[in-house]
Amino acid sequence: xxxxxxxxxxxxxxxxxxxxxxxxxxxxxxxxxxxxxxxxxxxxxxxxxxxxxxxxxxxxxxxxxxxxxxxxxxxxxxxxxxxxxxxxxxxxxxxxxxxxxxxxxxxxxxxxxxxxxxxxxxxxxxxxxxxxxxxxxxxxxxxxxxxxxxxxxxxxxxxxxxxxxxxxxxxxxxxxxxxxxxxxxxxxxxxxxxxxxxxxxxxxxxxxxxxxxxxxxxxxxxxxxxxxxxxxxxxxxxxxxxxxxxxxxxxxxxxxxxxxxxxxxxxxxxxxxxxxxxxxxxxxxxxxxxxxxxxxxxxxxxxxxxxxxxxxxxxxxxxxxxxxxxxxxxxxxxxx
Amino acid sequence: xxxxxxxxxxxxxxxxxxxxxxxxxxxxxxxxxxxxxxxxxxxxxxxxxxxxxxxxxxxxxxxxxxxxxxxxxxxxxxxxxxxxxxxxxxxxxxxxxxxxxxxxxxxxxxxxxxxxxxxxxxxxxxxxxxxxxxxxxxxxxxxxxxxxxxxxxxxxxxxxxxxxxxxxxxxxxxxxxxxxxxxxxxxxxxxxxxxxxxxxxxxxxxxxxxxxxxxxxxxxxxxxxxxxxxxxxxxxxxxxxxxxxxxxxxxxxxxxxxxxxxxxxxxxxxxxxxxxxxxxxxxxxxxxxxxxxxxxxxxxxxxxxxxxxxxxxxxxxxxxxxxxxxxxxxxxxxxx
DNA sequence: CTGAAAGCGCTAACAA
DNA sequence: TTGTTAGCGCTTTCAG
Numbered sequence: 169x170x171x172x173x174x175x176x177x178x179x180x181x182x183x184x185x186x187x188x189x190x191x192x193x194x195x196x197x198x199x200x201x202x203x204x205x206x207x208x209x210x211x212x213x214x215x216x217x218x219x220x221x222x223x224x225x226x227x228x229x230x231x232x233x234x235x236x237x238x239x240x241x242x243x244x245x246x247x248x249x250x251x252x253x254x255x256x257x258x259x260x261x262x263x264x265x266x267x268x269x270x271x272x273x274x275x276x277x278x279x280x281x282x283x284x285x286x287x288x289x290x291x292x293x294x295x296x297x298x299x300x301x302x303x304x305x306x307x308x309x310x311x312x313x314x315x316x317x318x319x320x321x322x323x324x325x326x327x328x329x330x331x332x333x334x335x336x337x338x339x340x341x342x343x344x345x346x347x348x349x350x351x352x353x354x355x356x357x358x359x360x361x362x363x364x365x366x367x368x369x370x371x372x373x374x375x376x377x378x379x380x381x382x383x384x385x386x387x388x389x390x391x392x393x394x395x396x397x398x399x400x401x402x403x404x405x406x407x408x409x410x411x412x413x414x415x416x417x418x419x420x421x422x423x424x425x426x427x428x429x430x431x432x433x434x435x436x437x438x439x440x441x442x443x444x445x446x447x448x449x450x451x452x453x454x455x456x457x458x459x460x461x462x463x464x465x466x467x468x469x470x471x472x473x474x475x476x477x478x479x480x481x482x483x484x485x486x487x488x489x490x491x492x493x494x495x496x497x498x499x500x501x502x503x504x
Numbered sequence: 505x506x507x508x509x510x511x512x513x514x515x516x517x518x519x520x521x522x523x524x525x526x527x528x529x530x531x532x533x534x535x536x537x538x539x540x541x542x543x544x545x546x547x548x549x550x551x552x553x554x555x556x557x558x559x560x561x562x563x564x565x566x567x568x569x570x571x572x573x574x575x576x577x578x579x580x581x582x583x584x585x586x587x588x589x590x591x592x593x594x595x596x597x598x599x600x601x602x603x604x605x606x607x608x609x610x611x612x613x614x615x616x617x618x619x620x621x622x623x624x625x626x627x628x629x630x631x632x633x634x635x636x637x638x639x640x641x642x643x644x645x646x647x648x649x650x651x652x653x654x655x656x657x658x659x660x661x662x663x664x665x666x667x668x669x670x671x672x673x674x675x676x677x678x679x680x681x682x683x684x685x686x687x688x689x690x691x692x693x694x695x696x697x698x699x700x701x702x703x704x705x706x707x708x709x710x711x712x713x714x715x716x717x718x719x720x721x722x723x724x725x726x727x728x729x730x731x732x733x734x735x736x737x738x739x740x741x742x743x744x745x746x747x748x749x750x751x752x753x754x755x756x757x758x759x760x761x762x763x764x765x766x767x768x769x770x771x772x773x774x775x776x777x778x779x780x781x782x783x784x785x786x787x788x789x790x791x792x793x794x795x796x797x798x799x800x801x802x803x804x805x806x807x808x809x810x811x812x813x814x815x816x817x818x819x820x821x822x823x824x825x826x827x828x829x830x831x832x833x834x835x836x837x838x839x840x
Numbered sequence: 841c842t843g844a845a846a847g848c849g850c851t852a853a854c855a856a
Numbered sequence: 857t858t859g860t861t862a863g864c865g866c867t868t869t870c871a872g
Contacts, residue, residue, distance in 0.1 A: 169614060169638075171864095171865055171866085172865065181842080181843090182844080183843090183865090184842070184843060184844080184845095184867080184868080185842065187866070187867055187868085188841090188842085188867090188868095190866095191867080193841090194841080195842085196841065196842080211610060211611070211613075211614060212865080212866075213555070213864085213866070214611075214614055214615040215551045215552075215554035215560065215614070215864085215865080215866095216555050216848090216864070216865035217865080218554075218848095218866095219549070219552050219848050219849065219850085219864090219865080219866075220847085220848050220867050220868090221848085221866085222848080234570075234576055234580050234583065235573070235577045235580040236576075237573050237576065237777075240570055240572075240573065240576035241571045243570055243571075243595070244569065244570050244597060247595070247597060251596075251608075254611070256594050256596065256612060257594065257596075258594050258595075259579070259583070259595045260583065260593075261580060261583060272587075272592075274547060275547070275550075275590070277547075278549050278550055279550040279551060302505075415777060415778060418778070419780075419781065422781055440777065441573075441751060441776065441777060441778070442754070442777070442778050442782070444755075445754055445755065445758055445782055445783075446778070446782065446783075447781075458571075507848090507849055507850085508850065509849080517858080517859090518858070518860075519850080519851095519859090520851085520852085520858070520859060520860075521858065521859080523851055523852085524857090524858085526851095531857070531858085532857065548849080548850075549848085549849050551850095552848070552849035552850040552864090554850095554864095555848090555849080555863095555864050555865065555866085556850045556851050556852090556863085557850085
């Protein structure tokens with residue numbers, strides 16, 4: 169690869185002049201330098217620039233699992249936005265492990281300008297680790313602690329859970345089950361709590377045996393639904409906290425021959441591909457993954473700008489709206 | 505951030521000694537240096553190392569769209585494998601645009617050691633661009649030209665297409681439709697051609713009006729299926745070239761009330777989430793996306809090693825097996 | 841407007 | 857085994 173010396177030599181100027189032109193300054197022999205750059209196919213070396221400037225035009229993106237369509241879409245949103253500013257993204261999966269996050273960020277942090285993360289834990293150690301990074305951080309989808317000193321993007325989990333509960337109540341359900349994800353996470357906690365509270369305000373309690381709490385995974389959803397079926401407590405509807413658990417639950421329900429919505433109404437957080445093609449198209453609370461990515465990227469890019477200009481700003485919490493997409497998996501409970 | 509000087513000073517040695525310890529050499533004051541590193545939380549600066557060594561422990565991964573579950577899973581496979589060797593990945597989406605690939609690689613190439621790419625085109629210019637990079641390249645899923653001077657990982661497209669054709673033939677179908685993706689790509693071309701050839705060998709021709717060729721997208725699948733339905737040529741089965749087109753086609757078929765497999769048998773390349781929960785669980789040719797990622801990563805890591813050791817090796821073509829997963833979307837044609 | 845030169849943090853010759 | 861030093865490619869003073 170050609171370097172700045174080659175360009176300077178060919179254009180008959182010094183490397184300083186080339187560098188100046190590259191950073192937008194006016195120079196005499198602009199044409200000659202431009203010509204040399206084009207002929208040599210010169211590209212400034214990113215490592216050298218990064219070393220010199222301490223800026224890398226790179227964002228670290230840490231998600232629990234890039235193979236999960238929701239996170240993949242989120243990443244796409246981030247990528248779209250930062251690309252327009254000449255930034256690139258380094259992607260890593262944490263498998264919901266704090267230790268993996270720490271490991272990967274440790275090896276990454278001095279090569280990036282900022283971090284976008286869907287943290288595995290809401291713990292103090294996560295908060296501390298991120299703060300110690302000393303670089304702009306945006307939390308996506310989940311928070312860490314009560315007052316994180318980071319920007320934060322998430323969706324209206326409370327509103328979604330409330331809509332879900334009200335939808336089921338309005339159809340007449342009174343005995344309802346719930347499958348919730350990790351309570352160590354913001355969405356896990358808020359969706360669970362608000363759903364229960366909304367029911368409670370209407371005088372409906374969810375029994376302990378109708379409550380399943382576990383990982384945000386397909387396999388947990390599968391197991392939870394199986395247990396519910398086996399317990400046979402007479403629930404007429406179930407609310408599931410995210411798409412992967414929902415897919416697992418649907419699998420178990422299908423395997424057990426539980427009719428939806430005939431015998432059980434089904435409602436979950438997160439839309440997913442083909443939800444509308446299922447025998448009973450699933451009613452969902454859908455959220456805008458791409459827009460979340462855009463928002464996160466915008467926040468980060470603004471912070472990076474602030475670093476240059478020395479501007480100080482409060483941490484921002486950006487909350488995006490969710491929508492209740494009514495399809496056909498919820499109906500009035502069978503009058504038995 | 506602490507640098508190597510700080511560590512050296514604190515440990516009472518020279519920076520060279522610290523550097524040596526870091527690269528595994530034996531030194532006298534090992535304990536002191538280790539202590540200093542731990543206390544200061546020292547991490548070697550990646551840019552400096554990259555600049556000095558020309559090695560970055562980073563792989564560029566270019567896919568058409570990271571939000572597509574197949575590519576996301578592929579990326580996960582690559583990530584898993586390279587991570588174990590201390591490498592990280594920079595991910596970018598090309599939107600099936602050669603110009604986007606060129607753009608993004610141009611800005612990236614001097615910061616990475618190798619490139620894994622699902623190229624948008626099989627064109628000469630793609631081949632040339634990748635060769636000009638002067639770094640190890642592995643092509644995934646698609647090739648460029650007849651004899652690419654790169655490593656290549658793909659699945660047994662021919663075998664899959666043949667199995668698909670034979671499956672439909674064995675059920676008795678004789679009037680069959682096909683929806684195929686971009687013929688500029690290896691899988692688009694091979695799946696299309698081999699499917700047709702296999703039918704042809706059995707004396708079955710696919711009519712031009714039953715043949716749809718377009719982009720590998722959901723929207724093209726939707727449109728193609730709509731046209732087929734409208735044309736009403738009497739096909740009893742349809743083969744779709746990948747998962748995104750298949751999802752689009754299923755949407756149209758569903759909207760038009762076409763019963764599967766009652767009125768139309770449906771078979772496609774690529775498995776997808778919930779395929780088994782559809783009213784008529786879809787029979788598919790499934791392929792191992794994670795394993796493809798692993799294979800690609802292994803090839804790249806081996807090439808990077810070769811660079812160090814100076815070893816020369818032939819380019820490898822790794823072909824992974826596919827499987828026919830029979831569910832219930834294919835049946836004998838209705839005797840009309 | 842321009843060039844010479846220092847230095848970002850690191851590794852690898854070289855000399856001890 | 858160790859320390860000194862040059863230099864990877866770049867930006868940015870400092871002089872002119």
